[in-house]
Amino acid sequence: MVSSTKSIPATQAPPAPPAGGRRTSASSRREARTAAVFLAPFLLLFVAFILYPVLQAVAMSLFDWDLLTQSATDFGLDNYVRMLGGTGLTWSLTSMLSWRLVLLAVVVTLALAARRGRLGARTAAVTAAPLLLLVLALGIHPGPGGQWNDPRFWAALRHTVEFTVVATPLLVVGGLAMALLVNRKGRSSAFYRTAFFLPYVLPVSVVTLIWIYLLNPDRGLVAWLTERLGLGAVDYLNEPTTALPAVILTTVWWTVGFTMILFLAGLQDIEPSLYEAASLDGAGRWDSFLHITVPGLKRVTVLVVVSQVIASFQIFGQVYLMTRGGPGDSSLVLIQHVYESGIRDSALGYASALSLVLLVVILVVSLAQLKLLRSEES
Amino acid sequence: MTRPLTRPALLRWSALSVAALTLSACGGAAAGSAETADLAAVTDDDLEGLTITVGDFFGDCVDAVGDETDPTVGTTECETMRILNNKFNAENPWGITVNREAGSEWSVYYDAVNSAFAADTAPDILFMHAANIPDYAGRGLLLPLDDSLEAAGIDTADLTEPALAGVTDGQGAVHGVPHDLHGNLVHLNMDLLAEAGLVTAEGEAVLPTSPEELVEHAEQFEQATGRQYIAWANDFNIPFRMFWTLVAQQGETVISDEGEATVDTEAGREALGVIADLYSRGIAQPEQTYDSSQQAWLNGEVGMLVNGTWVVNEYSRSASFDYRALDFPTLYDQPGVWANSHTWVVPAQEDADPARYRAALEYAAFMLENNEAWALNTGHLSPLTSVLESDFYQQADQRAGYATTAEFASLVPQVDGWQGAEDALARALETVWLTGASVEDALAAAQSQVASQLD
Numbered sequence: 001m002v003s004s005t006k007s008i009p010a011t012q013a014p015p016a017p018p019a020g021g022r023r024t025s026a027s028s029r030r031e032a033r034t035a036a037v038f039l040a041p042f043l044l045l046f047v048a049f050i051l052y053p054v055l056q057a058v059a060m061s062l063f064d065w066d067l068l069t070q071s072a073t074d075f076g077l078d079n080y081v082r083m084l085g086g087t088g089l090t091w092s093l094t095s096m097l098s099w100r101l102v103l104l105a106v107v108v109t110l111a112l113a114a115r116r117g118r119l120g121a122r123t124a125a126v127t128a129a130p131l132l133l134l135v136l137a138l139g140i141h142p143g144p145g146g147q148w149n150d151p152r153f154w155a156a157l158r159h160t161v162e163f164t165v166v167a168t169p170l171l172v173v174g175g176l177a178m179a180l181l182v183n184r185k186g187r188s189s190a191f192y193r194t195a196f197f198l199p200y201v202l203p204v205s206v207v208t209l210i211w212i213y214l215l216n217p218d219r220g221l222v223a224w225l226t227e228r229l230g231l232g233a234v235d236y237l238n239e240p241t242t243a244l245p246a247v248i249l250t251t252v253w254w255t256v257g258f259t260m261i262l263f264l265a266g267l268q269d270i271e272p273s274l275y276e277a278a279s280l281d282g283a284g285r286w287d288s289f290l291h292i293t294v295p296g297l298k299r300v301t302v303l304v305v306v307s308q309v310i311a312s313f314q315i316f317g318q319v320y321l322m323t324r325g326g327p328g329d330s331s332l333v334l335i336q337h338v339y340e341s342g343i344r345d346s347a348l349g350y351a352s353a354l355s356l357v358l359l360v361v362i363l364v365v366s367l368a369q370l371k372l373l374r375s376e377e378s
Numbered sequence: 379m380t381r382p383l384t385r386p387a388l389l390r391w392s393a394l395s396v397a398a399l400t401l402s403a404c405g406g407a408a409a410g411s412a413e414t415a416d417l418a419a420v421t422d423d424d425l426e427g428l429t430i431t432v433g434d435f436f437g438d439c440v441d442a443v444g445d446e447t448d449p450t451v452g453t454t455e456c457e458t459m460r461i462l463n464n465k466f467n468a469e470n471p472w473g474i475t476v477n478r479e480a481g482s483e484w485s486v487y488y489d490a491v492n493s494a495f496a497a498d499t500a501p502d503i504l505f506m507h508a509a510n511i512p513d514y515a516g517r518g519l520l521l522p523l524d525d526s527l528e529a530a531g532i533d534t535a536d537l538t539e540p541a542l543a544g545v546t547d548g549q550g551a552v553h554g555v556p557h558d559l560h561g562n563l564v565h566l567n568m569d570l571l572a573e574a575g576l577v578t579a580e581g582e583a584v585l586p587t588s589p590e591e592l593v594e595h596a597e598q599f600e601q602a603t604g605r606q607y608i609a610w611a612n613d614f615n616i617p618f619r620m621f622w623t624l625v626a627q628q629g630e631t632v633i634s635d636e637g638e639a640t641v642d643t644e645a646g647r648e649a650l651g652v653i654a655d656l657y658s659r660g661i662a663q664p665e666q667t668y669d670s671s672q673q674a675w676l677n678g679e680v681g682m683l684v685n686g687t688w689v690v691n692e693y694s695r696s697a698s699f700d701y702r703a704l705d706f707p708t709l710y711d712q713p714g715v716w717a718n719s720h721t722w723v724v725p726a727q728e729d730a731d732p733a734r735y736r737a738a739l740e741y742a743a744f745m746l747e748n749n750e751a752w753a754l755n756t757g758h759l760s761p762l763t764s765v766l767e768s769d770f771y772q773q774a775d776q777r778a779g780y781a782t783t784a785e786f787a788s789l790v791p792q793v794d795g796w797q798g799a800e801d802a803l804a805r806a807l808e809t810v811w812l813t814g815a816s817v818e819d820a821l822a823a824a825q826s827q828v829a830s831q832l833d
Binding site: 066067068069070147149150151152217218235238239240326327328329330340343344345346 | 488489495496518519613665805812826827830
């Protein structure tokens, strides 16, 4: 194997420092100017379209900011109290038990990984501590006669997390499986690559229209199939238990082609001679996959997982077009709540507070993932 | 190398930015302050050749309509609206041209309207549901029209009581010109009802007069025909509208005239209990949508469809059975049915040009004057007593069967934040048949959520 990384021979002397302090500072200034010129376009766009809106959202979230009149009144934390508070709140061990058990299982896994030396003790502790706090916090719920100030926020947050937790693994595993299937030469492989990727080029309106038709209980293909199988027709988009899964299915069908392409690029970066050597050593397909493919795809996996988690937390278009968050609030997600609060109800301050909470959730989850996955890699 | 920004410096900059934004927030645009403009003083010369814009949600069926100016040839809301628009542009004595702004469809119309107001680009005249008026009028974004209606020749005495109440706020200020009244009706398959023995010897439909009788009729109908007695669209807020109707028929309100939520009441429990009972008995089906319930009824699988006035002409054309549209049956002490009203409102503009305001009002006045065409082509009820009582209207297809809806229509009082409150109420009610919540819990949740939205 030929390494593409060039290393400096150990015997080579380090470059001599430039003579004279004046020259050093002049060259530093020149370097700084050059750096500034190259960085300026990005920084300008970053400040204008990311930093300023975020700071503006922070400011807006502290006011009762009206969309229609663009007026701001009542400075304070009212929006956050409305979002996170409630009346008659209490704590119990059994509230959201299944979620808390899953989180506890993650904490135990982290502890075991740290013990076996697969994860740094500090990383494990830093990740596990917030999770334990979350396990405690999830015990809070409205007692008899009490309720959350904004129950829709909690419903939306819950559905957004459910969507992310279910859709992301499906996209990762599905994308990898499809990439493995089409990672070969030949016409049929090129056809399947195109076929699998094709849905991704469609706009969300077309994708949702296709699936609304497919899932229609009277005229849809899915109902036609299930009726012939004797299972009857289900109105997937109007049943509280199937609405969100139907949106997840649509999203996976739509975007799995993109993760497939990323994995495909990763697969083609793995040195073929590694597989040859493993084969000569008597390794089977499964062993090769486990010990060559999976480690070889670590970087791509980090990219796919983190980007899909971020994208999943921002789910909106499919939900809005397919179910409008219904029936009831059974498929309501956070961005829809932000949209409705800000645009329909004109409460831009509250919508900003909701967005900032979503931003914090995404940041925390993404950073934790990066830290864990990179730590595992090292 | 450049010196990195130290942490304290970074904090200083961040604090400064937030402070600047905070200050800019305090100095944000003040709430609109539309004042009554003297539209009577506008002369014909001022109006000469003006071009104004209109926003509505009926779509752009220009291909079907072309330059047509005869409203009687319109067969849908879109066609009739565009023809009336053509007619105004062609016939108004001042040469005013009203151009339609690229509109949104009904479900996202108010999002577009809100964006337009936020960006100070609201059209000169807007189509608006009466229930939505307070959200804008309360912020000073709509022109009060009380003193100007007469200047445009609008006779408020001819408006039906519910239509006028729909555009009048608690202080008596008028912010809209009614265009129609639309409410829930029952659309009947008379052939199936006859088969079930629910038609009199004179050929009149026998409608239930109490919740108990509704259940009896449903069972009798199902036994005789093997079909579904009653259906409605669960995705179109019909259950909420049924709730509103049944509360109104008990002489109570869901929202008081003062804008307070009165959801969790004895009348509310009775109304929601009746609806929940219809679901639990399998008489009504919670998964039926607008599309599927309508299709089932049109296919002759349902005896009675609960839907609005806007489908009367369409059903008359497409039903392959003996069709009849009637007032929603009175199941309690007094008649009453959920209703809303389409209206025209004039957004307050930055330049407050009286001539443009007057041109907009003339357009609304023209629409009201030509209201008969709208009512006859679509099925909506006219807001004008003179039209409703005219022989021509009474003799028109189906109209006699539901003209009285205009009298006992129960409109949402003029309260700020109704759109969000209605959504919250509808969602809370749905939990009874979607997630098995009790009527008491659903109403308690509805009460607090509606109150919070109206707060």
